[in-house]
Amino acid sequence: MINLFQPQVGDAELAAVAEVFDSKWLGHGPRTKAFEAAFAERLGVAAEHVLFVNSGTAGLFLALEVLDLAEGDEVVIPSMSFLAAANAIVSTGATPVFCDVDPRTMNPTWEHIEAAVTPRTKAVVVLHYGGCPGDVVEIAERCRERGLALVEDSACSVDSRVDGRAAGSFGDLAMWSFDAAKVLVTGDGGMLYVRDAERAQRARRLAYHGLVQATGLAYAKVSHRWWELEVPEVGRRVIGNDLTAAIGLVQLGRLPEFTGRRKEIVALYDRELAGVEGVKTPPPLPAGHESSHYFYWVQMDARIRDQVASDLLAADIYTTFRYAPLHKVPTYKSGADLPGTEQASGETLCLPIHPGLADADVLTVVAELRKAIETRTRDLAPAAG
Numbered sequence: 001m002i003n004l005f006q007p008q009v010g011d012a013e014l015a016a017v018a019e020v021f022d023s024k025w026l027g028h029g030p031r032t033k034a035f036e037a038a039f040a041e042r043l044g045v046a047a048e049h050v051l052f053v054n055s056g057t058a059g060l061f062l063a064l065e066v067l068d069l070a071e072g073d074e075v076v077i078p079s080m081s082f083l084a085a086a087n088a089i090v091s092t093g094a095t096p097v098f099c100d101v102d103p104r105t106m107n108p109t110w111e112h113i114e115a116a117v118t119p120r121t122k123a124v125v126v127l128h129y130g131g132c133p134g135d136v137v138e139i140a141e142r143c144r145e146r147g148l149a150l151v152e153d154s155a156c157s158v159d160s161r162v163d164g165r166a167a168g169s170f171g172d173l174a175m176w177s178f179d180a181a182k183v184l185v186t187g188d189g190g191m192l193y194v195r196d197a198e199r200a201q202r203a204r205r206l207a208y209h210g211l212v213q214a215t216g217l218a219y220a221k222v223s224h225r226w227w228e229l230e231v232p233e234v235g236r237r238v239i240g241n242d243l244t245a246a247i248g249l250v251q252l253g254r255l256p257e258f259t260g261r262r263k264e265i266v267a268l269y270d271r272e273l274a275g276v277e278g279v280k281t282p283p284p285l286p287a288g289h290e291s292s293h294y295f296y297w298v299q300m301d302a303r304i305r306d307q308v309a310s311d312l313l314a315a316d317i318y319t320t321f322r323y324a325p326l327h328k329v330p331t332y333k334s335g336a337d338l339p340g341t342e343q344a345s346g347e348t349l350c351l352p353i354h355p356g357l358a359d360a361d362v363l364t365v366v367a368e369l370r371k372a373i374e375t376r377t378r379d380l381a382p383a384a385g
Helices: 011-023 030-043 056-065 083-091 110-114 136-146 197-206 242-273 305-314 339-347 359-380
Strands: 050-053 074-078 095-099 121-127 149-153 173-177 190-194 296-299 348-351
Touching (some): 030 050, 030 242, 050 056, 050 197, 056 083, 056 190, 056 197, 074 083, 083 121, 110 136, 121 136, 190 197, 339 348
Parallel strands (some): 074 095, 074 121, 121 149
Antiparallel strands (some): 050 190, 173 190
Protein backbone atom coordinates (compact mmCIF):
# COMPACT_ATOMS: atom_id res chain seq x y z
CA MET A 1 0.00 0.00 0.00
CA ILE A 2 1.22 3.50 -0.86
CA ASN A 3 0.14 5.33 2.26
CA LEU A 4 -1.30 8.82 2.43
CA PHE A 5 0.94 9.70 5.39
CA GLN A 6 3.80 7.86 7.03
CA PRO A 7 5.96 8.98 9.98
CA GLN A 8 9.72 9.20 9.50
CA VAL A 9 11.39 7.88 12.65
CA GLY A 10 14.59 5.90 13.13
CA ASP A 11 17.78 5.40 15.12
CA ALA A 12 18.07 9.00 16.31
CA GLU A 13 14.58 8.95 17.81
CA LEU A 14 15.25 5.53 19.40
CA ALA A 15 18.46 6.85 20.94
CA ALA A 16 16.61 9.85 22.36
CA VAL A 17 13.99 7.56 23.92
CA ALA A 18 16.75 5.37 25.37
CA GLU A 19 18.25 8.43 27.06
CA VAL A 20 14.90 9.16 28.68
CA PHE A 21 14.71 5.57 29.92
CA ASP A 22 18.21 5.89 31.36
CA SER A 23 17.23 9.09 33.17
CA LYS A 24 14.54 7.16 35.11
CA TRP A 25 12.09 10.03 34.48
CA LEU A 26 9.51 9.72 31.71
CA GLY A 27 7.09 12.46 32.76
CA HIS A 28 6.99 16.22 32.35
CA GLY A 29 10.56 17.41 32.92
CA PRO A 30 13.73 18.86 31.38
CA ARG A 31 13.22 17.47 27.87
CA THR A 32 9.71 18.89 27.77
CA LYS A 33 11.10 22.31 28.68
CA ALA A 34 13.88 21.95 26.09
CA PHE A 35 11.35 21.08 23.37
CA GLU A 36 9.21 24.09 24.27
CA ALA A 37 12.26 26.36 24.21
CA ALA A 38 13.48 25.02 20.85
CA PHE A 39 10.03 25.38 19.29
CA ALA A 40 9.64 28.88 20.70
CA GLU A 41 12.99 29.85 19.18
CA ARG A 42 11.75 28.75 15.76
CA LEU A 43 8.68 30.92 16.25
CA GLY A 44 10.73 33.85 17.48
CA VAL A 45 8.85 34.10 20.79
CA ALA A 46 9.71 33.65 24.47
CA ALA A 47 9.56 30.08 25.77
CA GLU A 48 7.05 30.91 28.51
CA HIS A 49 4.47 31.58 25.79
CA VAL A 50 4.75 28.03 24.42
CA LEU A 51 3.31 24.89 26.03
CA PHE A 52 3.80 21.24 24.99
CA VAL A 53 0.55 19.31 25.47
CA ASN A 54 -0.52 15.73 24.88
CA SER A 55 -2.40 16.42 21.63
CA GLY A 56 -3.24 19.15 19.19
CA THR A 57 -6.88 18.75 20.20
CA ALA A 58 -5.97 19.49 23.83
CA GLY A 59 -4.22 22.63 22.57
CA LEU A 60 -7.35 23.80 20.75
CA PHE A 61 -9.54 23.19 23.80
CA LEU A 62 -7.11 25.15 25.99
CA ALA A 63 -6.92 27.98 23.45
CA LEU A 64 -10.68 28.42 23.37
CA GLU A 65 -10.98 28.03 27.14
CA VAL A 66 -8.61 30.88 28.00
CA LEU A 67 -10.65 33.22 25.78
CA ASP A 68 -13.43 33.05 28.40
CA LEU A 69 -16.18 32.50 25.87
CA ALA A 70 -19.72 31.93 27.08
CA GLU A 71 -23.15 30.88 25.89
CA GLY A 72 -24.39 33.35 23.30
CA ASP A 73 -20.92 34.11 21.97
CA GLU A 74 -20.00 33.09 18.42
CA VAL A 75 -16.74 31.95 16.87
CA VAL A 76 -16.28 32.05 13.10
CA ILE A 77 -14.52 29.02 11.64
CA PRO A 78 -14.16 27.67 8.09
CA SER A 79 -16.42 24.70 7.48
CA MET A 80 -13.38 23.07 5.83
CA SER A 81 -11.70 22.33 9.17
CA PHE A 82 -11.04 19.38 11.45
CA LEU A 83 -13.88 18.71 13.87
CA ALA A 84 -11.66 19.18 16.96
CA ALA A 85 -11.76 22.94 16.47
CA ALA A 86 -15.57 23.00 16.30
CA ASN A 87 -15.80 20.72 19.34
CA ALA A 88 -13.48 23.05 21.26
CA ILE A 89 -15.78 25.97 20.49
CA VAL A 90 -18.89 24.07 21.56
CA SER A 91 -17.19 22.99 24.81
CA THR A 92 -17.04 26.63 25.94
CA GLY A 93 -20.77 27.17 25.44
CA ALA A 94 -20.14 29.34 22.39
CA THR A 95 -21.54 28.62 18.92
CA PRO A 96 -19.40 27.81 15.87
CA VAL A 97 -20.46 29.88 12.86
CA PHE A 98 -19.14 28.35 9.65
CA CYS A 99 -17.74 30.46 6.85
CA ASP A 100 -16.91 29.59 3.25
CA VAL A 101 -13.50 29.04 1.65
CA ASP A 102 -11.90 29.55 -1.73
CA PRO A 103 -12.72 26.31 -3.60
CA ARG A 104 -9.18 26.05 -5.01
CA THR A 105 -7.06 26.82 -1.94
CA MET A 106 -9.57 25.59 0.70
CA ASN A 107 -8.53 28.60 2.80
CA PRO A 108 -10.87 31.47 3.71
CA THR A 109 -10.28 35.07 2.74
CA TRP A 110 -11.20 37.93 5.07
CA GLU A 111 -14.31 38.47 2.94
CA HIS A 112 -15.46 34.91 3.70
CA ILE A 113 -14.93 35.48 7.42
CA GLU A 114 -16.50 38.93 7.45
CA ALA A 115 -19.67 37.55 5.88
CA ALA A 116 -20.11 35.34 8.96
CA VAL A 117 -19.26 37.97 11.62
CA THR A 118 -22.13 39.28 13.76
CA PRO A 119 -22.29 41.50 16.87
CA ARG A 120 -21.99 38.27 18.90
CA THR A 121 -18.70 37.21 17.30
CA LYS A 122 -15.85 37.06 19.81
CA ALA A 123 -13.19 35.08 17.97
CA VAL A 124 -12.08 33.58 14.65
CA VAL A 125 -10.37 30.23 14.10
CA VAL A 126 -8.49 29.65 10.83
CA LEU A 127 -6.88 26.48 9.51
CA HIS A 128 -3.88 26.74 7.17
CA TYR A 129 -5.11 24.15 4.69
CA GLY A 130 -2.47 21.59 3.80
CA GLY A 131 0.21 23.83 5.29
CA CYS A 132 -0.55 26.84 3.09
CA PRO A 133 -0.78 30.02 5.23
CA GLY A 134 -3.45 31.59 3.04
CA ASP A 135 -4.52 35.16 3.78
CA VAL A 136 -3.48 34.98 7.44
CA VAL A 137 -1.72 38.36 7.37
CA GLU A 138 -4.82 40.29 6.32
CA ILE A 139 -7.08 38.16 8.51
CA ALA A 140 -4.92 38.91 11.56
CA GLU A 141 -4.95 42.64 10.80
CA ARG A 142 -8.72 42.75 10.33
CA CYS A 143 -9.33 40.73 13.50
CA ARG A 144 -7.22 43.19 15.51
CA GLU A 145 -9.18 46.11 14.03
CA ARG A 146 -12.48 44.44 15.02
CA GLY A 147 -11.29 43.37 18.48
CA LEU A 148 -11.69 39.69 17.58
CA ALA A 149 -9.34 37.07 19.01
CA LEU A 150 -7.63 35.03 16.27
CA VAL A 151 -6.76 31.37 16.85
CA GLU A 152 -4.52 29.78 14.20
CA ASP A 153 -5.10 26.07 13.79
CA SER A 154 -1.57 25.37 12.59
CA ALA A 155 -1.85 21.58 12.75
CA CYS A 156 -0.79 21.34 9.10
CA SER A 157 1.77 24.16 9.08
CA VAL A 158 4.65 23.38 11.41
CA ASP A 159 7.17 24.70 8.88
CA SER A 160 5.06 27.27 7.01
CA ARG A 161 5.96 30.96 6.77
CA VAL A 162 4.95 34.28 5.25
CA ASP A 163 7.86 36.58 4.44
CA GLY A 164 10.00 34.63 6.89
CA ARG A 165 7.50 34.81 9.76
CA ALA A 166 6.17 31.53 11.12
CA ALA A 167 2.56 30.58 10.60
CA GLY A 168 0.99 30.47 14.03
CA SER A 169 2.65 33.68 15.19
CA PHE A 170 0.19 36.08 13.53
CA GLY A 171 -2.81 35.55 15.78
CA ASP A 172 -3.45 35.61 19.51
CA LEU A 173 -3.17 31.86 19.98
CA ALA A 174 -2.05 28.94 17.85
CA MET A 175 -1.87 25.15 17.97
CA TRP A 176 0.37 22.64 16.19
CA SER A 177 -0.31 18.90 16.04
CA PHE A 178 2.39 16.21 16.27
CA ASP A 179 0.28 13.06 15.94
CA ALA A 180 1.57 10.08 13.99
CA ALA A 181 0.31 11.41 10.64
CA LYS A 182 1.79 14.90 10.81
CA VAL A 183 4.95 16.45 9.35
CA LEU A 184 6.69 16.44 12.75
CA VAL A 185 5.59 13.49 14.89
CA THR A 186 5.83 12.60 18.57
CA GLY A 187 3.27 9.77 18.45
CA ASP A 188 0.74 12.08 20.05
CA GLY A 189 1.29 15.63 21.14
CA GLY A 190 0.84 19.26 20.26
CA MET A 191 2.20 22.71 20.95
CA LEU A 192 0.19 25.72 22.09
CA TYR A 193 1.30 29.33 21.64
CA VAL A 194 -0.40 32.10 23.62
CA ARG A 195 0.63 35.68 22.84
CA ASP A 196 -0.72 37.31 26.02
CA ALA A 197 1.51 36.59 29.04
CA GLU A 198 -1.34 36.25 31.56
CA ARG A 199 -3.31 33.95 29.28
CA ALA A 200 -0.17 31.89 28.67
CA GLN A 201 0.36 31.46 32.39
CA ARG A 202 -3.27 30.48 32.85
CA ALA A 203 -3.12 27.96 30.00
CA ARG A 204 -0.08 26.32 31.59
CA ARG A 205 -1.92 26.10 34.91
CA LEU A 206 -5.12 24.69 33.37
CA ALA A 207 -3.07 22.07 31.52
CA TYR A 208 -2.06 20.58 34.87
CA HIS A 209 -5.20 20.35 37.01
CA GLY A 210 -5.30 24.10 37.65
CA LEU A 211 -2.36 23.83 40.05
CA VAL A 212 -0.23 26.89 40.64
CA GLN A 213 2.80 24.62 41.09
CA ALA A 214 3.03 21.70 38.69
CA THR A 215 5.09 19.46 41.00
CA GLY A 216 5.68 19.02 44.68
CA LEU A 217 9.42 19.26 44.06
CA ALA A 218 9.03 22.77 42.66
CA TYR A 219 6.77 23.77 45.52
CA ALA A 220 9.30 22.47 48.05
CA LYS A 221 11.49 25.45 47.20
CA VAL A 222 8.90 27.91 48.50
CA SER A 223 6.98 26.00 51.17
CA HIS A 224 7.85 23.69 54.04
CA ARG A 225 4.54 21.89 53.33
CA TRP A 226 5.09 21.19 49.66
CA TRP A 227 2.32 18.60 49.48
CA GLU A 228 -0.41 21.17 50.00
CA LEU A 229 -2.45 22.29 46.97
CA GLU A 230 -3.13 25.72 45.52
CA VAL A 231 -5.86 25.43 42.89
CA PRO A 232 -7.40 28.78 41.92
CA GLU A 233 -9.54 27.14 39.20
CA VAL A 234 -10.31 23.66 37.95
CA GLY A 235 -8.15 22.27 35.15
CA ARG A 236 -7.27 18.89 33.71
CA ARG A 237 -4.10 16.96 32.86
CA VAL A 238 -3.07 17.48 29.24
CA ILE A 239 0.64 18.21 29.61
CA GLY A 240 3.27 16.59 27.41
CA ASN A 241 6.06 14.39 28.76
CA ASP A 242 9.80 13.86 28.36
CA LEU A 243 9.37 10.65 26.38
CA THR A 244 7.43 12.28 23.55
CA ALA A 245 9.35 15.56 23.88
CA ALA A 246 12.63 13.71 23.32
CA ILE A 247 11.24 12.39 20.02
CA GLY A 248 10.01 15.89 19.20
CA LEU A 249 13.44 17.44 19.72
CA VAL A 250 14.98 15.02 17.22
CA GLN A 251 12.13 15.55 14.77
CA LEU A 252 12.48 19.32 15.06
CA GLY A 253 16.11 19.01 14.01
CA ARG A 254 15.04 16.91 11.02
CA LEU A 255 12.23 19.26 9.99
CA PRO A 256 14.14 20.91 7.10
CA GLU A 257 14.82 17.42 5.72
CA PHE A 258 11.14 16.48 5.92
CA THR A 259 9.87 19.69 4.38
CA GLY A 260 12.54 19.60 1.68
CA ARG A 261 11.50 16.13 0.55
CA ARG A 262 7.83 17.07 0.60
CA LYS A 263 8.64 20.04 -1.61
CA GLU A 264 10.39 17.72 -4.08
CA ILE A 265 7.35 15.44 -4.18
CA VAL A 266 5.04 18.41 -4.80
CA ALA A 267 7.25 19.51 -7.71
CA LEU A 268 7.17 15.99 -9.16
CA TYR A 269 3.38 15.78 -8.90
CA ASP A 270 3.04 19.24 -10.44
CA ARG A 271 5.31 18.31 -13.35
CA GLU A 272 3.72 14.94 -14.07
CA LEU A 273 0.14 16.16 -13.76
CA ALA A 274 0.59 19.40 -15.69
CA GLY A 275 -1.76 19.46 -18.63
CA VAL A 276 -3.54 16.23 -17.72
CA GLU A 277 -7.08 16.66 -18.93
CA GLY A 278 -9.64 16.70 -16.15
CA VAL A 279 -7.14 17.32 -13.32
CA LYS A 280 -6.50 20.53 -11.42
CA THR A 281 -3.40 20.70 -9.24
CA PRO A 282 -3.03 23.05 -6.24
CA PRO A 283 -2.63 26.73 -7.14
CA PRO A 284 0.89 28.14 -6.78
CA LEU A 285 1.86 29.74 -3.48
CA PRO A 286 1.81 33.55 -3.36
CA ALA A 287 5.16 35.35 -3.27
CA GLY A 288 6.78 35.13 0.17
CA HIS A 289 4.72 32.11 1.26
CA GLU A 290 6.33 28.84 2.33
CA SER A 291 4.27 25.70 2.91
CA SER A 292 4.85 22.61 5.04
CA HIS A 293 3.23 20.67 2.16
CA TYR A 294 1.12 18.53 4.46
CA PHE A 295 -1.48 17.84 1.75
CA TYR A 296 -1.19 17.50 -1.99
CA TRP A 297 -4.64 17.68 -3.53
CA VAL A 298 -6.11 17.35 -6.99
CA GLN A 299 -9.55 18.36 -8.16
CA MET A 300 -11.71 16.75 -10.81
CA ASP A 301 -15.31 16.40 -11.96
CA ALA A 302 -17.35 15.75 -8.82
CA ARG A 303 -19.26 13.00 -10.63
CA ILE A 304 -16.15 10.80 -10.78
CA ARG A 305 -14.20 11.76 -7.63
CA ASP A 306 -15.47 8.91 -5.44
CA GLN A 307 -14.99 6.35 -8.21
CA VAL A 308 -11.43 7.53 -8.81
CA ALA A 309 -10.68 7.16 -5.10
CA SER A 310 -12.05 3.60 -5.19
CA ASP A 311 -9.96 2.77 -8.28
CA LEU A 312 -6.81 4.03 -6.57
CA LEU A 313 -7.58 2.02 -3.43
CA ALA A 314 -7.98 -1.09 -5.57
CA ALA A 315 -4.47 -0.35 -6.88
CA ASP A 316 -3.15 -0.19 -3.28
CA ILE A 317 -2.98 3.61 -3.22
CA TYR A 318 -4.69 5.23 -0.26
CA THR A 319 -6.26 8.65 -0.84
CA THR A 320 -8.84 10.64 1.06
CA PHE A 321 -10.62 13.95 1.25
CA ARG A 322 -9.91 16.30 4.13
CA TYR A 323 -11.79 17.91 5.66
CA ALA A 324 -15.44 16.89 5.47
CA PRO A 325 -17.53 20.10 5.69
CA LEU A 326 -18.50 20.76 9.29
CA HIS A 327 -21.60 22.76 8.39
CA LYS A 328 -23.08 19.49 7.09
CA VAL A 329 -22.60 17.71 10.44
CA PRO A 330 -25.98 17.61 12.27
CA THR A 331 -24.34 18.03 15.69
CA TYR A 332 -23.39 21.63 14.91
CA LYS A 333 -26.89 22.63 13.73
CA SER A 334 -25.73 24.88 10.91
CA GLY A 335 -27.87 25.92 8.01
CA ALA A 336 -25.09 27.85 6.28
CA ASP A 337 -25.01 28.10 2.48
CA LEU A 338 -21.33 27.75 1.53
CA PRO A 339 -20.96 27.18 -2.22
CA GLY A 340 -17.14 27.22 -2.28
CA THR A 341 -16.96 24.59 0.42
CA GLU A 342 -19.60 22.46 -1.31
CA GLN A 343 -17.73 22.63 -4.60
CA ALA A 344 -14.36 21.77 -3.08
CA SER A 345 -15.74 18.90 -1.01
CA GLY A 346 -17.16 17.27 -4.13
CA GLU A 347 -14.13 17.69 -6.39
CA THR A 348 -11.06 17.28 -4.17
CA LEU A 349 -8.89 14.25 -3.46
CA CYS A 350 -5.74 14.25 -1.31
CA LEU A 351 -2.91 12.14 -2.72
CA PRO A 352 -0.12 10.37 -0.80
CA ILE A 353 2.64 12.70 0.36
CA HIS A 354 5.35 11.94 2.92
CA PRO A 355 9.17 11.85 2.87
CA GLY A 356 9.19 8.06 2.71
CA LEU A 357 7.80 8.09 -0.83
CA ALA A 358 10.29 7.29 -3.56
CA ASP A 359 9.98 9.04 -6.91
CA ALA A 360 8.85 5.71 -8.33
CA ASP A 361 5.95 5.66 -5.85
CA VAL A 362 4.87 9.13 -6.92
CA LEU A 363 5.01 8.13 -10.58
CA THR A 364 2.88 5.07 -9.78
CA VAL A 365 0.27 7.28 -8.12
CA VAL A 366 0.28 9.60 -11.14
CA ALA A 367 -0.08 6.72 -13.61
CA GLU A 368 -2.96 5.14 -11.72
CA LEU A 369 -4.66 8.50 -11.24
CA ARG A 370 -4.47 9.30 -14.93
CA LYS A 371 -5.82 5.87 -15.83
CA ALA A 372 -8.71 6.14 -13.36
CA ILE A 373 -9.69 9.62 -14.52
CA GLU A 374 -9.55 8.66 -18.19
CA THR A 375 -11.68 5.56 -17.56
CA ARG A 376 -14.26 7.28 -15.39
CA THR A 377 -14.49 10.32 -17.64
CA ARG A 378 -15.03 8.07 -20.65
CA ASP A 379 -17.84 6.32 -18.78
CA LEU A 380 -19.58 9.68 -18.39
CA ALA A 381 -19.72 10.26 -22.13
CA PRO A 382 -23.12 9.42 -23.67
CA ALA A 383 -23.14 6.36 -25.89
CA ALA A 384 -23.14 7.06 -29.62
CA GLY A 385 -26.63 6.83 -31.11
